[in-house]
Amino acid sequence: MTDIAQPLTTADGKPLKSALLRAQSRARRRAFLLVLPLLAFILITFVFPIGQMLYKSVYNEGFTWQEDVTTGERTPIMTNLAAWFDANPPGTEPDEAAYAALAADLVVLRELKAPGQAGTRINYEISGSRSMFTKAARSAEKLEPPYKEALLELDKDWGNPDLWQAMRGASSSYTLNFYLAAIDRERNASGDIVMVPENRQVYVKLFTRTLTLSLLITFLTFVLAYPIAHLLATLPLRHSNLLMILVLLPFWTSLLVRTTSWMVLLQSQGVVNDALVGMGLLGDENRLQMMYNRTGTVIAMTHILLPFMVLPLYSVMRLINPSYVRAARSLGATSWTAFRRIYFPQTVPGIGAGALLVFILAVGYYITPALVGGADGQLISNLIAFHMQKSLNWSLAAALAALLLAGVLALYWLYDKLVGIDNLKLG
C-alpha cells in the first residue's frame, strides 16, 4: 500500500512525470527541427518579400529622399516645403512663404537631378504635374521674389489647391493615400476624403468585376463538376479510374497550353465558329466574338479550374453510403426527393471545399485574363501587373496587391476552418 503513495520513478530514479515531460519536449523539439529549414526558407523567400512589398504600399520616398544610384548616398529633398506643411494645418492657403520654400526646394532638386522623381510622385495623384516640376526646376535658380507670382507665371497650375494637397500628402514618406487611390478615393484641397471624379473611377469597378466573374466561374464549375463527380463516385473503381484520367489530364497540362487551345477554339476564325458556320447555324458574317472579352475569360477559366471542383466533390461523394438513398426510396421517396433530401445534403462539405478553392484561385488569376480577356475581361491581378510594368506606380500596385491579398487570406483562413488544409488533395 505504501508504494502507491510514493511517486513513480524511472529505472534511474527520476520521477516518471518529469522524465515523460522531458521526453515529450525532446520529441517536440525534434519534430520542429525537421520543419525548421523549410519554414526558414519560406519565411525568407516568400513571406518576407511579400511583407516588403506591402511596406511599399504605405511608404514612398519619391518626394522625401533622393538616392544617388552610383554612390548610394541619400539626401533629403523638399525639406523646406515639408517644414511649411508642418507649420500650417491642411486647408491653409499657400502664402508667399510656401512658394519661397517650394522655390528653394526646386533649386535643390535641380542640383540633385531629382525633379523627375519628385514630379513622378505628385503625378500619381495629379496627372500632368511631372512636367511642371521638370520645367520649374530648370528655371529655379533664375526665380526672383515674389516667388508666388514668379511660379504662377511659369505655370498657373502651381496655384491649384489639389496640387498643394497632393504635395502635402507626399511630403511625408508614410502615407495611406495609395490605399485611398486603390478604392477610388482621394483627399480634396481641405484634406477630406472624397470620391475621385467619375471618369477616373476604375478600381472599385474592377474589384467588383473580379468578384462577380469569380462567383460566376465558381458557379459554372459547380454545375459542370457535380454530374461528373457523381458519375465517377458511383461507377466501379475500375471504370472511374479510367474516366478520372480525363479530369486529371487537364490538371497536369500546362496552363499556357490550355489557354492557347481556347484561343484557337474561340477565335472568330477558329474551330468553334468554323464548325457553327459549317453546320449552317451561323451566318459567315455574324461569327461570335468569344475571345478578347469577358466571355473568353469565363469559358477558359471555367475549364481550367474545373478539376479543382471535381476532385473535392469526388472524394466526398465516394464516401457517401448508397444505402441511405436506397432506404429513402424504399420508404417511398421519389428519386428527386431522395436526391434533394438525402444525397445532396451529404455532398455539401465537398461543394464548400471545391467552391472555396476555385473562388480563391479565380480571384487572383492573371495569365488567362491577360491572354484571352481583352479590355473588359481583365481582373485585378492584371491591373497590378499594369502598375508594376507600365505605369510604374509601384506603391499603388502594392496597395492593390495588399487589398487582394487580404481578401485571399481571409478566404484561406475560412477554408482552413471549414475544410482543413490537411484535406487538400491533388488527384
Add this chain to the structure above:
Amino acid sequence: MALPKHASTLERVWHYTYLVICVAIFIFLIAPILVIIPLSFNAEPYFTFSDKMLRFDPEGYSMRWYDLLLTFGMQDPEAPRDGSWWADAWANAQWIQATKNSIIIGFFSTVLATTLGTIAALGLSRSEMPGRRAIMAILISPMIVPIIITATGLFFFYSSIRIQDWGVPYLGIILAHATLGIPFVIITVTATLVGFDHSLTRAAANLGADPVTTFLRVQMPLILPGVISGALFAFVTSFDEVVVVLFVGGLDEQTIPRQMWNGIREQISPAILSVATILVIISIALLTVVELLRRRSEKLRGMSPG
C-alpha cells in the same frame, strides 16, 4: 450505376439524359487539349481545320511548324542537315535554349523543394509537432497567394538584395520556383505519411537502427511513391511557371513558358501549337507515371483499388 429493372420510363429517360450530359462535360474537359494536336500539323498558317485536313488529304498536313521550332534562331537554317547543322541548332535555336533553361531551373528547384519539403513533412506528420496547423498554413500559402503578388514581392526583394550580382545564374528563379513547388511536395508526402505504420520505425529502432538508417532503409522506401509524385508536381509547377520569370528573370533567362507567352502575345503562329502538342504529350507521360505511383503506394499500404 446500372438502372434497376423496376425503373419508370421517366427515370430511364433521365438516366440516359444524365449520361449524355456527363459525356458532354467530359468532352468539354478533354477536347480543347486534344484539338491542338492535329492542328499543329496544319500545312497552312491558320488555327482551324482546312478543307484538305478534313478530307485527310496528306497535303493538308505537314511538319513545318515542328521544323520551325528547331530552326528558329539558328544562324544558318538552310545549310544541309549534317553534324554542323545540328550543332548550330543545339547552340542557337531559341526553343532549344529555352528548353535547356527550363530543365536546369526545373531540376534545381525540384531538388530543393523535394528535399526541404520531404524533411518538413516528416516533422509535420508527427503528432507532437507544436503549432502544426499554423505552420502548415504558412507552408501551403505559396499555392494560395495570387502569383502576381508573389512575383511583385520577389521583384522588390531581389532588386533590394541585388541577387543578379551574386554571379549564380538563374538563382532567383530557382528559389522562387522551389517556393511555389513546396506546397505540392508537402501535400503529397504528408498524404502518404498518413497511412504510415509508425510501429515499423519503432521496430527498426528496437533492432538497433539509428534514426538516419531507419529513415533511409524503412521509411523512405515506403513513402518514395509520394515523394516522387511530389517532385513531379514541383517540376511541372516550375516547368509551367511564367509570371515570376517575367518579373524577375533576366533577358537571357528565356524559358519555354516565357517564350510561349511572348509568342502568344506577339505573333501567334501554329508553331506555338506544336510546342503545346509536345507539352501535352509530356503531361500525358507524367500523369501516367503519377497514376502508377499512386497505385503502387496504395498497394504498399494495403489499400489496393478494386
